[in-house]
Amino acid sequence: MKRTFKGAVGAGVAAVALFAGLAAAEAGSLKIESWRNDDADIWNSKIIPAFNKRYPDIKIEFAPSAPKEYNAALNARLDGGTAGDLITCRPFDASLALYQKRQLDGLDDLKGMDNFSDVAKAAWRTDDGKTTFCVPIASVIAGFIYNKEAFAKVGVSEPKTLEEFHAVLEKLKKDGTYVPLVMGTADQWEAATMGFQNIGADYWKGETGRANLIAGKEKFTDPQYVAIFKELATWGPYLGSGFQAQTYPDSQNLFSLGKGAIYAAGSWDISTFRGQAKFAMGAFPPPAPAGARKFAMGAFPPPAPAGASGCYISDHTDIAMGVNSASKNKEDAKKFLEWLTTPEFASIYANALPGFFSLAKTPVKVDDDLAATMVGWRQTCKSTIRNSYQILSRGTPNLENELWNVSAQVVNAKLTPEAAAKQLQDGLDKWYKPAK
Numbered sequence: 001m002k003r004t005f006k007g008a009v010g011a012g013v014a015a016v017a018l019f020a021g022l023a024a025a026e027a028g029s030l031k032i033e034s035w036r037n038d039d040a041d042i043w044n045s046k047i048i049p050a051f052n053k054r055y056p057d058i059k060i061e062f063a064p065s066a067p068k069e070y071n072a073a074l075n076a077r078l079d080g081g082t083a084g085d086l087i088t089c090r091p092f093d094a095s096l097a098l099y100q101k102r103q104l105d106g107l108d109d110l111k112g113m114d115n116f117s118d119v120a121k122a123a124w125r126t127d128d129g130k131t132t133f134c135v136p137i138a139s140v141i142a143g144f145i146y147n148k149e150a151f152a153k154v155g156v157s158e159p160k161t162l163e164e165f166h167a168v169l170e171k172l173k174k175d176g177t178y179v180p181l182v183m184g185t186a187d188q189w190e191a192a193t194m195g196f197q198n199i200g201a202d203y204w205k206g207e208t209g210r211a212n213l214i215a216g217k218e219k220f221t222d223p224q225y226v227a228i229f230k231e232l233a234t235w236g237p238y239l240g241s242g243f244q245a246q247t248y249p250d251s252q253n254l255f256s257l258g259k260g261a262i263y264a265a266g267s268w269d270i271s272t273f274r275g276q277a278k279f280a281m282g283a284f285p286p287p288a289p290a291g292a293r294k295f296a297m298g299a300f301p302p303p304a305p306a307g308a309s310g311c312y313i314s315d316h317t318d319i320a321m322g323v324n325s326a327s328k329n330k331e332d333a334k335k336f337l338e339w340l341t342t343p344e345f346a347s348i349y350a351n352a353l354p355g356f357f358s359l360a361k362t363p364v365k366v367d368d369d370l371a372a373t374m375v376g377w378r379q380t381c382k383s384t385i386r387n388s389y390q391i392l393s394r395g396t397p398n399l400e401n402e403l404w405n406v407s408a409q410v411v412n413a414k415l416t417p418e419a420a421a422k423q424l425q426d427g428l429d430k431w432y433k434p435a436k
Helices: 002-026 037-054 067-080 093-100 118-124 148-152 161-176 189-204 204-216 224-231 248-256 269-277 332-340 345-350 369-379 398-413 417-429
Strands: 029-034 059-064 085-087 135-147 177-181 261-267 283-286 311-323 381-384
Touching: 029 037, 029 067, 029 332, 037 059, 037 332, 059 369, 067 093, 085 093, 085 332, 093 118, 093 311, 118 135, 118 311, 135 148, 135 189, 135 269, 135 332, 135 345, 135 369, 148 261, 148 283, 161 177, 161 261, 177 248, 189 204, 189 224, 189 248, 189 311, 189 398, 204 381, 224 398, 224 417, 248 261, 248 269, 248 398, 261 269, 269 369, 283 369, 283 398, 311 332, 311 369, 332 345, 369 381, 398 417
Parallel strands: 029 059, 029 085, 177 261, 311 381
Antiparallel strands: 085 311, 135 261, 135 283, 135 311
């Protein structure tokens, strides 16, 4: 018995020593979980080295997963206790669920969080607005990128209104050299993200309309939403032959090769085009529907920028970072998150990844002229996020997925604008009851 007891004690001591060794190994090292596997080189060559100039003793491993696999893989690692210390956060419900499962820590007391507005933090806050659980990193802006050579050839300039937009498309179609408007519907999400959400903010007046939709004060069957689908229904004749079978990579290639004139864009496309396109490019915001620039500015913090004329842009909160509640090295993890709130990080990230724009209050100089043009729209238009992302896609049918489907069908002339709006509202009514 004594020998057995001594053996158990010896094993216990060894286990404690082993645990202490593991803890020591973890001290000073951090692992980052992310779905952005396309920018690993930037993290390893620019972002992490910049952080290590301040904190040379903290070793960081950037360990991304494939975007489509990230949510499931991350959840499995968090549940199994093998996830990294720092968690790259998707906007809204996916990250909120992690916080509700106590897998992400609240960060309201983190130094530097006051460098972000309530709007910037909204995608990573509890519904009651009391707790923020991820540090905002960047947003993406929707609009239209165009081939300057194509515009010069047919003698047109950037359109400011829908009437001018259609006049440009007609001239391009008549000329025949270029596909007037590049967007496919095979993947469906393009029609919703670069179609409906891109142009829609002017119709529903940005955050005012988005909040009204959540509150049940507006419905998709209201005239302003039907009008968006009516505009999308006019795009088909300008999209080129076979656009119904055209995937997102097909669209990128078509424009990069100089075969398209206008590309329905997200700012995240800038890096791709910079690496492939051989022609000069410009960008313009969604052309205003009749009377849109006369709309009264709705209540939307922060206050309207000087010179704002009543226009709205989709400036969508895209990426943030939080700390794994089970991390053994929270002290260093919070040092990294604090650094993410600084102008130094914001400048590195915005310029290493043109088209991903800082959410911090501190202004960031953007070197890429195309990215600078798009982020410059914040000075003349009010920012809003996609109206399907907060709260309204938690049930079945999922509003975001429904938007993909009906937007593509409208562009394909398989569904009328009125029928599309009704399908969305009927689906929402099946499960969503606005809080009274």
